[in-house]
Every structure is written in C-alpha cells, then in structure tokens.
Amino acid sequence: MPYVDGFVIAVPKDKIETYKALARKAGDIWMEYGALSYVESIGDDVPYGELTSFPRSVQAKEDEVVIFSWITYESRQQRDAVMEKVMVDSRLKDEMANMPFDGKRMIYGGFDIFLQL
Numbered sequence: 001m002p003y004v005d006g007f008v009i010a011v012p013k014d015k016i017e018t019y020k021a022l023a024r025k026a027g028d029i030w031m032e033y034g035a036l037s038y039v040e041s042i043g044d045d046v047p048y049g050e051l052t053s054f055p056r057s058v059q060a061k062e063d064e065v066v067i068f069s070w071i072t073y074e075s076r077q078q079r080d081a082v083m084e085k086v087m088v089d090s091r092l093k094d095e096m097a098n099m100p101f102d103g104k105r106m107i108y109g110g111f112d113i114f115l116q117l
Contacts, residue, residue: 001112001113001114001116002036002072002073002074002075002113002116003072003073003074003075003076003078003079003110003111003112003113004070004071004072004073004110004111004113005070005071005073005079005108005109005110005111006068006069006070006108006109006110006111007067007068007069007070007106007107007108008054008057008058008066008067008068008069008106008107008108009058009066009067009069009101009102009103009105009106009107010055010058010059010060010061010064010065010066010067010101010102010105011064011065011066011067011100011101012061012063012064012100012101013063013064013065014063015100015101016042016065018100019067019100019101020040022095022099022100023040023069025091025092025095026038026086026092026095027040029086029089029091029092030071030082030086033081033082033085033086033089034073034074034078034081034082035071035072035073035082036072036073036074037070037071037072038069038071039069039070039071040067040069041067041068041069042065042066042067043055043065043066043067043068046066048060054066054068057107058105058106058107059105067101076110076112079110
C-alpha cells in the first residue's frame with residue numbers, strides 16, 4: 001500500500017497567492033523526485049471547534065486560512081529517498097528561508113495506508 005505524508009498549516013490570507021506559488025514549485029519538485037501525487041487544499045468548511053478542529057490544531061488566527069496537504073509515495077522507503085533529495089534541492093532554498101506561514105504551527109506526519117477503496 002502507498003505511504004502518505006500529511007500537513008496542516010495556517011496561512012495569512014494576504015499571503016495565499018505567495019503560498020500557492022510556493023506549493024506549485026514544491027509540488028513540481030516532489031513529483032520530479034518520484035512522489036505519486038501532491039495535493040494542496042484550502043479550507044472552505046472548517047469551523048473553529050470548541051475543543052478540536054483544524055483551525056484550533058494550528059492556532060489559526062482570524063486573518064488566516066487552513067491549508068490541508070498530502071503527498072503520496074509508493075512506500076515509506078521511497079518517501080525517505082524522495083525527502084532526502086528534496087531537502088537538499090537548491091530550488092527551494094530561498095522559499096524555505098522566507099516561508100509565507102509560521103512553520104512552528106505546522107502539523108505533519110507520515111502514515112501507512114491500511115485501507116484504500
């Protein structure tokens with residue numbers, strides 16, 4: 001079964017276009033190195049919950065929107081190989097130094113798929 005990296009971040013509304021440009025560039029690089037898919041989605045129906053919610057998980061502010069993203073790979077081993085290449089790719093160096101969001105509030109992790117219909 002494929003392997004998935006998942007991400008949730010809060011992006012300031014006035015930096016959405018900058019983030020979209022970064023996502024396009026990053027997605028092209030991930031795909032070039034072997035990712036099966038690269039998906040970025042912007043929150044549309046993500047209410048701030050009383051106890052838990054996507055906005056609460058990343059401490060989203062009034063002027064921010066939640067981004068939910070995932071990347072799929074053939075396996076964990078292939079993901080590790082792709083990530084190793086991406087992390088040293090100089091094409092993302094400037095963007096990583098000036099991310100249009102607070103990376104400290106990003107939630108991320110790798111997941112083994114156990115069911116895919």
